[in-house]
Amino acid sequence: MRILLLGGTTEASRMARALADARRPAIFSYAGRTEAPAAQPIPVRIGGFGGPEGMAAYLRDHAISHVIDATHPFAARISANAVAACRAAGTALVALERPAWAPVPGDDWTRVPDADAAAAALPETPAAVFLAIGRQSLQPFAARDQHRYLLRLVDLPEALPIPNAEAVIARGPFTTEDDLALMRAHGITHVVAKNAGGSGARAKLDAARALRLPVVMIDRPAIPARPVLGTVEEVTRWLAHAGVPAGSGPAGTERGE
Numbered sequence: 001m002r003i004l005l006l007g008g009t010t011e012a013s014r015m016a017r018a019l020a021d022a023r024r025p026a027i028f029s030y031a032g033r034t035e036a037p038a039a040q041p042i043p044v045r046i047g048g049f050g051g052p053e054g055m056a057a058y059l060r061d062h063a064i065s066h067v068i069d070a071t072h073p074f075a076a077r078i079s080a081n082a083v084a085a086c087r088a089a090g091t092a093l094v095a096l097e098r099p100a101w102a103p104v105p106g107d108d109w110t111r112v113p114d115a116d117a118a119a120a121a122l123p124e125t126p127a128a129v130f131l132a133i134g135r136q137s138l139q140p141f142a143a144r145d146q147h148r149y150l151l152r153l154v155d156l157p158e159a160l161p162i163p164n165a166e167a168v169i170a171r172g173p174f175t176t177e178d179d180l181a182l183m184r185a186h187g188i189t190h191v192v193a194k195n196a197g198g199s200g201a202r203a204k205l206d207a208a209r210a211l212r213l214p215v216v217m218i219d220r221p222a223i224p225a226r227p228v229l230g231t232v233e234e235v236t237r238w239l240a241h242a243g244v245p246a247g248s249g250p251a252g253t254e255r256g257e
């Protein structure tokens with residue numbers, strides 16, 4: 001029996017640590033988006049599988065019995081692929097997914113379905129917008145060029161995809177104190193966020209509340225139905241009930257499979 005852990009999140013790294021501690025045979029999969037992904041205590045492979053068919057073939061070729069999908073809640077394609085591939089290969093699947101954030105008293109949120117709607121929800125008058133939504137969802141803001149943008153990105157891109165933009169390069173977790181200072185220093189008037197959930201990125205929402213700033217919150221994309229658990233401990237229990245034995249897998253990194 002062997003586990004494939006789909007990663008790219010803080011939760012995935014925590015899950016990898018739990019799998020290593022329990023000496024369960026497991027392999028960690030990164031998409032390969034960032035230049036220096038976090039090191040993991042279990043063997044790592046990097047790169048796409050080639051769609052659901054490619055993942056199903058990988059599951060069969062590597063005798064994977066269990067898949068843990070700990071990808072980001074906005075990584076909808078890989079999660080849909082995992083549902084289809086596990087069904088095709090007869091592999092057990094569980095998602096490790098953090099609960100979405102919910103507004104608390106003092107929050108001023110406008111909820112929107114996607115990045116296009118988020119760009120449209122910004123005011124017509126010039127604003128100073130903190131866009132902490134990752135590199136891939138920036139394009140819709142290019143046309144709203146009356147605004148000034150502060151981007152927070154993991155890697156510095158060759159060119160910023162929107163005009164009037166400045167980038168800070170940083171990797172979470174972030175603190176409310178630091179996000180308050182950042183937003184004050186840049187005179188931010190609006191925050192655009194994805195409803196990622198979890199603790200690592202919520203500081204900007206706490207800072208926005210403290211500064212009484214409006215937040216445009218992008219809701220999570222739809223993902224096909226699958227079993228979902230909220231914590232590493234629950235997934236560990238799921239594996240124990242599924243009878244995944246303790247053991248140790250091979251070490252090393254395979255890139256671009």
Ligand code: NAP
Nearest residue numbers: 007008029030031048049050051071072074075076077078
């Ligand atoms: P996506 O749109 O759902 O996936 C696009 C393609 O990337 C997939 O079809 C798959 O290629 C490949 N892929 C994605 N995750 C993979 C993984 N863990 N292992 C191997 N291949 C993977 O995903 P995305 O939004 O581009 O995100 C890419 C990665 O960054 C994810 O692993 C996610 O956890 C992480 N991440 C995403 C966000 C976000 O806001 N979207 C934020 C933080 C971290 P094939 O079809 O060829 O298999």
